[in-house]
Amino acid sequence: MSPDSPQVPPNPHGDQRIRTDVAHNARVWNHWLGGKDNYPVDRAVGDRVTALYPSIGEVARADRAFLGRAVTFLTAEAGIRQFLDIGTGLPTANNTHEVAQGIAPDSRIVYVDNDPIVLTHARALLTSSPEGRTEYLDADAHDPRSIVGSLRPTLDPDLPIAVVMLGILNFVLDTEVARRVVRTLMDAVPPGSYLVLTHPTLELGGEGNTEAMAFWNENATPPIRARTGAEITSFFDGLEILAPGVVSCSRWRPKPAADGTLPPVVAQYGAVGRKP
Numbered sequence: 627m628s629p630d631s632p633q634v635p636p637n638p639h640g641d642q643r644i645r646t647d648v649a650h651n652a653r654v655w656n657h658w659l660g661g662k663d664n665y666p667v668d669r670a671v672g673d674r675v676t677a678l679y680p681s682i683g684e685v686a687r688a689d690r691a692f693l694g695r696a697v698t699f700l701t702a703e704a705g706i707r708q709f710l711d712i713g714t715g716l717p718t719a720n721n722t723h724e725v726a727q728g729i730a731p732d733s734r735i736v737y738v739d740n741d742p743i744v745l746t747h748a749r750a751l752l753t754s755s756p757e758g759r760t761e762y763l764d765a766d767a768h769d770p771r772s773i774v775g776s777l778r779p780t781l782d783p784d785l786p787i788a789v790v791m792l793g794i795l796n797f798v799l800d801t802e803v804a805r806r807v808v809r810t811l812m813d814a815v816p817p818g819s820y821l822v823l824t825h826p827t828l829e830l831g832g833e834g835n836t837e838a839m840a841f842w843n844e845n846a847t848p849p850i851r852a853r854t855g856a857e858i859t860s861f862f863d864g865l866e867i868l869a870p871g872v873v874s875c876s877r878w879r880p881k882p883a884a885d886g887t888l889p890p891v892v893a894q895y896g897a898v899g900r901k902p
């Protein structure tokens with residue numbers, strides 16, 4: 627956005643941070659997932675990205691399915707009852723609290739996003755079970771200290787927390803800064819906590835991915851980058867990465883199909899690590 631960008635037109639939400647003339651990631655992601663919470667500019671940019679990189683919709687769906695499997699594992703098998711979901715996105719099917727509270731109704735979730743449109747839809751994320759609790763923070767992932775300073779009273783930082791960062795570190799462009807963000811968050815949670823991550827990559831195929839990212843960075847916000855498996859693995863320094871490791875998120879403990887076939891690989895790594 628240049629300083630002499632046109633005045634933001636009035637919008638139905640009354641929040642002047644909402645640009646209806648520039649595509650926003652949360653809204654385009656919503657479009658790829660088949661949602662309706664987006665503007666014509668988001669659909670135009672999203673469809674152009676799909677034309678360049680036809681599997682992007684599959685990436686978005688695989689990422690959400692990974693979220694469901696990871697949160698199910700953490701709640702049902704690892705005994706986690708607290709989640710910090712950073713870069714939440716617009717509410718859709720199977721949000722973190724719905725999956726966790728469907729298994730353990732006393733689960734507590736803090737959602738974090740910095741997109742004003744996600745804030746306007748946050749009510750749909752705050753539909754907690756009576757036994758649990760959900761909270762929404764309008765905060766920037768570049769400022770993890772303010773996030774960890776706002777966990778109470780919804781989360782108890784003395785008890786294990788799953789830090790969920792799906793498709794968000796790709797907006798923290800400097801890799802050393804991104805490592806510091808993860809380190810600050812994981813230093814603030816006790817042993818037995820988890821890090822759940824997905825991140826785009828150019829290593830797993832995805833025809834047109836490079837061109838689509840370049841197009842995105844010229845036409846939409848915020849700017850994005852891909853990383854290698856080695857860079858993504860480095861976010862888990864000091865943590866124990868669970869099997870099957872850092873893999874295409876579609877291949878992280880996939881539900882077996884009736885005929886035994888595995889879901890196709892997508893150009894998005896996914897992994898879960900435990901703080902020892």
Ligand SMILES: C[S@@+](CC[C@H](N)C(=O)[O-])C[C@H]1O[C@@H](n2cnc3c(N)ncnc32)[C@H](O)[C@@H]1O
Pocket residue numbers: 651652655689690693712713714715716738739740741744765766767768791792793794797848
């Ligand atoms: C690709 S979407 C992923 C949504 C969800 N985590 C999922 O996996 O379906 C990325 C989200 O990160 C948010 N985001 C981008 N940069 C951010 C930042 N610096 N701080 C907080 N949220 C950010 C966007 O607004 C968007 O909602």
